Amino acid sequence: MASNSQATAPELDMSLWTGRTDPEPNSERWHQKIQPLSPTAAPGCALLGFESDAGVARNQGRIGAAQGPSALRKALAPLAWHRTGPAYDAGNVRCEGDALETAQQALADRVAALLKAEHFPVVLGGGHEVAYGSWLGLAQHLADNGEKAPRIGIINFDAHFDLRDPTHVRSSGTPFTQIADECAKRGWPFRYACLGVSRAANTRALFSRAAELGVMVREDRDFQPAQLECIRRDLERFMVRCDHLYLTIDLDVLPAGDAPGVSAPAARGVSLALLEPLIETIRDSGKLRLADLAELNPDHDIDSRTARAAARIVFQLALDT
Numbered sequence: 001m002a003s004n005s006q007a008t009a010p011e012l013d014m015s016l017w018t019g020r021t022d023p024e025p026n027s028e029r030w031h032q033k034i035q036p037l038s039p040t041a042a043p044g045c046a047l048l049g050f051e052s053d054a055g056v057a058r059n060q061g062r063i064g065a066a067q068g069p070s071a072l073r074k075a076l077a078p079l080a081w082h083r084t085g086p087a088y089d090a091g092n093v094r095c096e097g098d099a100l101e102t103a104q105q106a107l108a109d110r111v112a113a114l115l116k117a118e119h120f121p122v123v124l125g126g127g128h129e130v131a132y133g134s135w136l137g138l139a140q141h142l143a144d145n146g147e148k149a150p151r152i153g154i155i156n157f158d159a160h161f162d163l164r165d166p167t168h169v170r171s172s173g174t175p176f177t178q179i180a181d182e183c184a185k186r187g188w189p190f191r192y193a194c195l196g197v198s199r200a201a202n203t204r205a206l207f208s209r210a211a212e213l214g215v216m217v218r219e220d221r222d223f224q225p226a227q228l229e230c231i232r233r234d235l236e237r238f239m240v241r242c243d244h245l246y247l248t249i250d251l252d253v254l255p256a257g258d259a260p261g262v263s264a265p266a267a268r269g270v271s272l273a274l275l276e277p278l279i280e281t282i283r284d285s286g287k288l289r290l291a292d293l294a295e296l297n298p299d300h301d302i303d304s305r306t307a308r309a310a311a312r313i314v315f316q317l318a319l320d321t
């Protein structure tokens, strides 16, 4: 629960979960199966919204991602149900005004509680400032469990490194530098893979910082069908060196035509057809503890394309058979 008045946890609103109902047996859709999270719920996939675009505003981007969680739920609601385990709606954490740090801490507390209850949290952003709160929740949980220096692997599908200098402004452009700083403070290794990076959208300073931090980088142009197996093998080598994985997907990694509803659309991007097999590899690794989706901005979406792509990714991540 949010611990103060600046980041509130609005009542769970299940009214977004509507859609087509088929009369045949075995024809359920997400809106018929998802349940409001209760404290005694059996372990399952728990969706938690992060209603924030304060980080995007600070990063001089196009605001609107605070409405992302609702748009994503609406797009997921009518999708067919293929899970065996339960799925829950855990409500939202809302960032009030510019109170980003408070909201990130509230998100971390909620994520840590979900992990403690053995759920698989999928956080629905929100700008990519969601990543700092998500990671902090996993870190809190692992520290509470007595892990001294957990090897957390962060896998970010993104056109951007989001490794800007956070000294003066902490924003949607700084979460991974903030995490690197936090890891250094704690004496934890920082393991970060950033896949789908656009060279044109990231300065030389950002490439240098990525190199200094030992980031695994694959550019958007590396994603060719013939190279997919090679990228998968590299990713597997990265994952072997980690105990726990945190997957974060910035929807601006997709081509702008597929995902116009983001703050900073990618001129080139990587298609979902190429990303999906890698997401499945990560899902099936046995190490994935937490995932989030960032930057869905319904104000700039066209015919819910971005929301539908995001929902498809959540659908895929939640498959357990």
Ligand SMILES: N=CN[C@@H](CCC(=O)O)C(=O)O
Pocket: 059, 060, 061, 128, 160, 161, 162, 164, 172, 173, 174, 201, 263, 264
């Ligand atoms: N999360 C956003 N990241 C990008 C935005 C780039 C832009 O607005 O053009 C970044 O800071 O690099």
Ligand SMILES: [Mn+2]
Pocket: 158, 159, 160, 250, 252, 253, 264
């Ligand atoms: Mn991005």
Ligand SMILES: [Mn+2]
Pocket: 128, 158, 160, 161, 162, 172, 250, 294
């Ligand atoms: Mn990003």
